[in-house]
Amino acid sequence: MPVYHSFVHLLFIGIIALFPVVNPVGSAFIITPYFAHLSSAEKRKAVGKITFYAFCICTVSLFAGQWILQLFGISIPIVQLAGGIMICKMGWEFLSSDKQDDSSIPDSENQTELSWYHNIEDKLFYPITFPVTTGAGTISVLFTLSAHSASPDMKDYYLNTGAILLSILFMCLLIYIFYLNTKTLIDYLGSNGEKIVNRVTAFLIFCVGLQIAVTGLKSLFKI
Numbered sequence: 061m062p063v064y065h066s067f068v069h070l071l072f073i074g075i076i077a078l079f080p081v082v083n084p085v086g087s088a089f090i091i092t093p094y095f096a097h098l099s100s101a102e103k104r105k106a107v108g109k110i111t112f113y114a115f116c117i118c119t120v121s122l123f124a125g126q127w128i129l130q131l132f133g134i135s136i137p138i139v140q141l142a143g144g145i146m147i148c149k150m151g152w153e154f155l156s157s158d159k160q161d162d163s164s165i166p167d168s169e170n171q172t173e174l175s176w177y178h179n180i181e182d183k184l185f186y187p188i189t190f191p192v193t194t195g196a197g198t199i200s201v202l203f204t205l206s207a208h209s210a211s212p213d214m215k216d217y218y219l220n221t222g223a224i225l226l227s228i229l230f231m232c233l234l235i236y237i238f239y240l241n242t243k244t245l246i247d248y249l250g251s252n253g254e255k256i257v258n259r260v261t262a263f264l265i266f267c268v269g270l271q272i273a274v275t276g277l278k279s280l281f282k283i
Contacts, residue, residue, distance in 0.1 A: 066216075066219070066220070067219050067220075067222070067223045068223075070205075070209065070220050070223040070224065070227075071223040071224075071226055071227055072227075073205070073227075074205055074223060074224045074226075074227025074228070075227045075230055075231070077201045077204070077205060078118075078198065078201055078202075078227060078228070078231050079231065079234075081195075081197035081198045081200075081201050082114075082193065082194060082198055082231050082234075082235065084193075084231065084234040084235045084237075084238045084239070085238055086261075086264070087192055087193050087235070087238075087239075088235075088238040088239050088242040089242060089246075089257060089261045090192055090261055090264075090265055091110075091188050091192060091193075091239065092242050092243060092246060092258075093154070093258060094106075094180050094183060094188060095107075095180075095243065097176040098176055098177055098180075102176070102177040103240065103243075104240065105177065106177060106180065106181075106184060107235075107236055107239045107240050108236070109184050110184055110188055110189050110193060110235065110239060111232050111235050111236045111239075113184065113185050113189040113190070114189050114193050114194045114231075114232055114235055115228065115229070115232045117189065117190060117194045117198070117199075118194060118198065118202060118228045118231070118232075119225070119228065121198070121199045121202040121203065121206075122202045122205070122206050122221070122224060122225070122228070123206075125199055125202065125203060125206075126203055126206070135280075136196065136199070136200050136203070136276075136279070137275075137276040137277075137279035137280045138276065138280070139196040139199060139200075139276070140196040140197075140200070140272050140273070140275050140276030140279065141272075141273050141276030141277060141280070142196075142276075143190075143191040143195045143196035143269075143272055143273075143276075144196070144269045144270065144271070144272030144273025144274070144275070144276060145269065145273055146187060146191050146269070147187075147191055147192065147195070147265060147266075147268060147269025147272065148265075148266055148269035148270055148273065149269075150187050150192070150265060150269070151262050151263070151264075151265030151266030151267075151268075151269055152266055154258070154261075154262035154265065155259070155262045155263060155266060192265075193235060195272065196272060196276070197272065202224075202228075205224050205227075206224070209221050209223070209224055
């Protein structure tokens with residue numbers, strides 16, 4: 061019974077710790093413009109890849125992230141600073157591009173929806189999966205959870221690690237559901253509502269990136 065209690069406890073800790081940093085709801089609004097011209101099948105394919113990439117990043121961070129950063133001599137504050145700058149850049153591009161919607165209009169009526177998928181295919185990992193979906197905050201949390209799950213008893217270690225992996229799978233499921241269905245919510249808002257949401261979201265992207273970068277700077281200079 062204590063073993064079961066420990067497993068469930070760590071599972072809920074993992075979900076509660078990962079949800080605010082992954083933020084599948086907010087991230088879904090951020091990446092919606094990338095899917096504007098995809099068919100349902102192509103969008104499902106794109107979201108499936110993003111979910112898979114997110115799972116890979118989380119799993120690698122859980123098992124080998126600390127070692128990888130040590131290998132390259134990179135600290136978490138540097139990852140936060142770099143990730144924050146990248147998110148700021150993306151938010152600024154969305155804010156400063158008044159023709160973003162027009163730029164998505166096809167040059168030819170014969171352009172297939174598959175070609176739109178090819179246009180965003182190279183963006184599925186960066187910047188959509190990293191750093192927007194799973195960034196420096198996610199990596200930091202997983203490092204902490206990894207340390208929390210450590211145990212000299214291998215049985216306890218595997219049980220604790222399994223609980224964290226289940227929490228990662230749960231977050232990936234939320235990513236898949238929200239990323240696939242956010243457009244439905246935006247459609248209810250209408251075209252003007254969609255533009256407002258996109259602008260507000262772009263501003264929030266910039267603010268989130270700035271906050272992450274500032275957090276990294278504070279950690280670097282021990283403010």
